[in-house]
Amino acid sequence: MSGVWDFFTRTQGRGRLTVTDWLSYAYLLLGFLIILVPVLWLGLNSVKTQFQIESQDLSLLPGDFERVARATVNGPDGREIFVIADLPDWVLNWSDLSAQEQADRDVGAFLADYEGNTLYALRSHLGQVSNAARAVIAAEGLPVWLNRYGALTPSAREAFDLDAVVATLTPEQERLILEYLGVEPYQPNRIVTQALVTAPHPDTGDVLQWAVPNPNATSEFLPGRAVDGSIEGVVRLPRESVVTERNIAPDWGNYIEPLTGTAYGVNVDFATCITNSVLVTVIATLMTLLINSMAAFALSKYTFRGQTFFLVMILATLMVPATITLVGVFKAINATGLSGSIWGVIIPGAATPAGVFLLRQYMLTIPDELLxxxxxxxxSEWKVYWRIVLPLALPAIAALGILSVIWRWNDLIIPMVAIATNTEAYTIQLCLLEFRGEHISQEHYRLAMTVVSLIPTTLVFVFLQKYITTGIANTGMK
Structure with a gap:
């Protein structure tokens, strides 16, 4: 640690900081910030809640405002909108809970404490309308066609007398059945969460609690609805008068749920994806080192007809973009029966022209007299290669191995071509694509798993970078 401190406090030797020292430290600080800020931003966003991500909350720290529920209830008297305060977090975040977590909650006992429009809104929000309606149909001996009435066409419904059936029920039972069937005016009830803020009434000056959709909005006024229901409708609150309270609460479930296979709306197991990526990276790197080193040994230590031609052809492939050969790679994978298997990811890139060139240039520095x-x-030639050339070329081989690990771990194109049809063989990069679909977006999971995917390559580069610099720097020495 003292050596690090001596390095950062080093000057030009005059006992004080000069212009050169200030410029040097400013350059180091700038480079540090350029690297640190994006990483810090990614890490902090990876533990933000789904609501905070989807609402595009630009605050740096993970957390959220204290929240209340804004309910919309449809009935014979029209649409009524009101605020429900003091609901537990599991109710507000019901849609984010897994099926097991929802099953563990005693929803019936919770709803027993409510009545009226509040009950109707919570009953729909917690998905209890269909279960309760089926229970009433079975208990009251109602016709079974009620269970399929909602899916019938208007002409098919004319064959059934719904009014005669519901006339035998109590008002509460009638409302439940009609909500279940989606009959006018009983449209689906909804609950959305809004931020709880404190602000004075623009006209009276009374300080009240309000439900606001987004306190981070840049508009001059925020639409607020009184939590206590003392004021009807929406009131325009001046943005500068609104006082918010944010709780710092990292959501570690962004990491735990995908890694344990319990992430909502995700069809892949991220732990399996990590295992597949480890297998692909390790096996492919070993094959790359073996094949490239043997080719480099032949090109650097043997003289044969066409040697220069083969070297030029290998180097020429470096100028061909990977997208140009994508169709050919796809056909080759299908023709060999490797589609849907991790071997379809490993084998196509087993030999790399950059690796051959790197190792050849280093092996040229090995004296021919030793061989x-x-x-x-x-x-034998094998013993010469295995016992003499490989040990002496170890710095270059280590550099190529590290680069191969980074290339293979971050590769997306070949896995998309080879294993896109088999989710069980997905690598970590393909799994990251699964967190966003046509009807659902799980960006909070994607950010967290992106951090997880960066950890292995970061550790490899940080602790083994000296082998990269040493191996590459020595490839041109003769």
Whole structure:
């Protein structure tokens, strides 16, 4: 640690900071911020709640405002909108709970404490309308066609006398059945969460609690609805008069749920994706090192007809974009029966022209006299390669291995071509695409799993970067 401190406090030796020192420290600070700020932003956003991400909350720290429920209830008297305060978090976040978490909640006991429009809104929000309606149909011996009445066409409904059936029920039972069937005027009731803020009434000056859709809005006025119901309708609140209270609450479920396979709306197991990526990276890297080193050994230590031609052809492939060969790779994978298997990801990129060139340039620095001496001692070509060339080329091989790990771990194109049809073989990069679909977006999961996917390559680069610089720097030495 003292060495680090001595490095950062080092000056030009005059006992005070000069212009050069100030510029050097400013340059180091700028570079540090350029690297740190995006990483810090990603890390903090990865523990934000789904609501905070979807509402495009630009605050740096993870957390949320204290929330209340705004309910919309439809009935014979029209639409009524009101605020329900003091609801538990599991009710407000009901749609985000897994099926098991929802089953563990005693919803019936919770609803027993409410009545009227509040009950109707909560009953719809918690998905209890269909269960309660089926129970009434069975208990009262009502016709079974009620269970399919909502899916019938208007002409098919004319064959059934719905009014005669519901006339035998109590008003509460009648409302429940009509909500279940979606008959006018009983449209689906809704509950959305809004932020709880404090602000004075623009006209009377009375300080009240209000439900506001988004306190971070940039408009001059915020639409607010009184929580206590003392004021009807929406009131325009001056933005500068609104006082909010934010709770710092990291959502660690963004990491736990995908890794345990309990993430809502996600069809892949991220732990399996990590395992597949580890297998692909390790096996492919070993194959790359073996094949590339053997090709580099032949191109650097043997003289044969067409040697220069083969080297030029290998180097020429570096100028061909990967997208140009994508169709050919796809056909080759299908023709060999590797589609849907992780071997379809491993084999196509087993040999890399950049790796061959890197190792060849390093092996040129190995004295030919060592190889000739080994051959004079009756060493086979394999032993020369395995016992002499590989150990001496270890810095370059280590550099290529590290680069191969980074390339394979972050590769997306080949997995999309080879295993897009088999979710069980998905690598980590393909799994990240599954967090956004046509009807659902799970950006909070995607951000968290992006952080997880960056950890292995970051650790490899941080702790093994000296091998990269050493191996690449020595490839041009002769």
């Amino acid at each position: 000739e001496a080994a051959r004079m001692d009756s060493a």
